[in-house]
Amino acid sequence: MYVHHLALRDFRNYRRQDLALPPATILLYGPNAAGKTSLLEAIFYLATTRSPRLSSDRELVRWDAVGEAGTPPFARIAAEVERRIGPVRLEVLVQRRTDDEGQPVNGAQKLVRIDKRPARALDLIGQLRVVLFTPADLTLVDGPPAERRRYLDITLSQLDPHYVRTLAHYQKILLQRNSLLRAWREQRRLPRNVDAELAFWDQELAAAGGYLLAERLRAVVELGALAGPLYRAISGGEHEVQIEYEASCDLGEARDAGGLAERLRRAFTAQRADEIARGQTLCGPHRDDLIFRVAGIDLGRYGSRGQQRSIALALKIGEAELMRQRGGDAPVLLLDDVLSELDAQRRAHLLDLIQRPGQQTLLTATDLSDFSADFLAAARRFRIEDGQVFAG
Ligand SMILES: Nc1ncnc2c1ncn2[C@@H]1O[C@H](COP(=O)(O)OP(=O)(O)OP(=O)(O)O)[C@@H](O)[C@H]1O
Known part of the structure; x- marks a missing residue:
């Protein structure tokens, strides 16, 4: 296009x-x-x-x-x-x-x-x-997790209208759920039935989060297949880069939206006490990260500047390739x-x-x-x- x-x-x-x-x-x-x-x-x-x-x-x-x-x-x-x-x-x-x-x-x-x-x-x-390349792309690799989530979200939002709507819904529910948890903490008073009070928010957050996770996991596999060999070629080394999705909730083996939503719901219930004590939602797609490994080593943390630059470039070219493959049109x-x-x-x-x-x-x-x-x-x-x- x-x-x-x-x-x-x-x-x-x-x-x-x-x-x-x-x-x-x-x-x-x-x-x-x-x-x-x-x-x-x-x-x-x-x-x-x-x-x-x-x-x-x-x-x-x-x-x-x-x-x-x-x-x-x-x-x-x-x-x-x-x-x-x-x-x-x-x-x-x-x-x-x-x-x-x-x-x-x-x-x-x-x-x-x-x-x-x-x-x-x-x-x-x-x-x-569009795919934007800037000198700041390096922060994709060495910056905070929010940069990597943003990278996935911008790519997927451009590819899938349902993703962008679900992401907006997830963020809205997350804000509301967090303000409820915060209010309980500040008032130092819990409603009689906490589970029932949170049931609606858990359900909505898990359903939206399950979809986001399924799409992110699928994209990470596809991006890995594209960026992996690109990294090897760009760096002139012998290894490919492996991209791993680091989930903040225990997702088990679930990969489809329904199964992932169920996993999220269970995680919310399991950490109820902690969430109330800290006044916020402690796991979910808003807390996840990507890890880049080469020959088993986490290059986001331990990579040289040159290796990190090569990953950043491979990710951006990979993003453009993914858009072309999925969207049928080069961005x-x-x-x-x-x-x-x-x-x-x-x-x-x-x-x-x-x-x-x-x-x-x-x-x-x-x-x-x-x-x-x-x-x-x-x-x-x-x-x-x-x-x-x-x-x-
Ligand atoms: N709302 C605005 N109204 C008018 N001028 C603005 C506004 N916002 C930014 N500018 C000015 O517009 C100019 C153009 O900025 P821009 O970053 O596009 O330049 P550039 O050609 O890319 O420069 P560089 O080569 O330094 O990156 C800057 O002087 C900036 O201060």
Whole structure:
């Protein structure tokens, strides 16, 4: 699939921008702070309804944007996407919130349209599939478990509309169950029948969690088959990387959603006293992790920087391959300043993915001298300066 037209209005440092994009390698180059990452961010946002940067939605709106006819300022991202299953037009409007007197308040409102019809944000996810590569990908391996859960969730949410809805439901139930447990702890008083009070929440959390787990376990097997050999090739070593799903609840041999839900329910009951004492849900998909082993050694903990970099790259390429295999369409690749950071061997593997016919890849760079003459001749170039895009 590919984005064949992108339109931005008051998004980050872009005032108004219209851009026709080919299904090829697109090199976005220009000085620091020109707006290169923001362009990738816009596409990532359309695909996932999230910014890859740690910022709130209201920061997406251009600082000095003015709203229309007295309405609060908004940013607009729109794209026409070509896919194997047919084209689609996606649009998101992010509008700053104001109070009754028109004074800015925290937060932003998100309005989504798919083929010009209003839709929910969740419906947008998966319409356009992307894989983002950034220098921060290393935290996938050496960072906290939340980074690895996020990696799985973003991949699966783009592939499976039911996954993204179930994840949203799981998170909602988890919040409610936790606030109930916390309230009991703070009041130092338990209801007469704790089991009955929690039965509904346990049931809902286990049912949603069972589905999430089944899909994550399946994805980990498939990703392992893809990333394992890739790691060996990238690292130039003799071993593949093994990806293990480390569950926080005892899952036994269960692998299907129903069996996993039953396991979760049992785990919640078994740790009732602990959960009440600590005021939170102690196990479930929100506490799980991934372990990367090479020749039996946990490389997240004990790997060298180079080994960890190779795993991170193998995971990202594996993610793109998984999307292509399952979705029938190659995802759009977004490479934020990564190619120049890679050594020749790692770079060659990424180039292999990028240079496939019909693959759309947008990559950013400050310096064209990082690229070979062949690469530059084959890529479509756009120069970015101060929130404006120029061909050539
Ligand atoms: N809401 C906003 N309104 C206006 N400008 C913004 C907004 N948010 C960020 N900016 C500015 O937009 C500019 C572009 O940032 P961006 O990260 O896209 O640049 P870049 O070209 O990728 O730079 P680098 O090469 O340093 O990574 C920055 O100067 C940033 O401060």
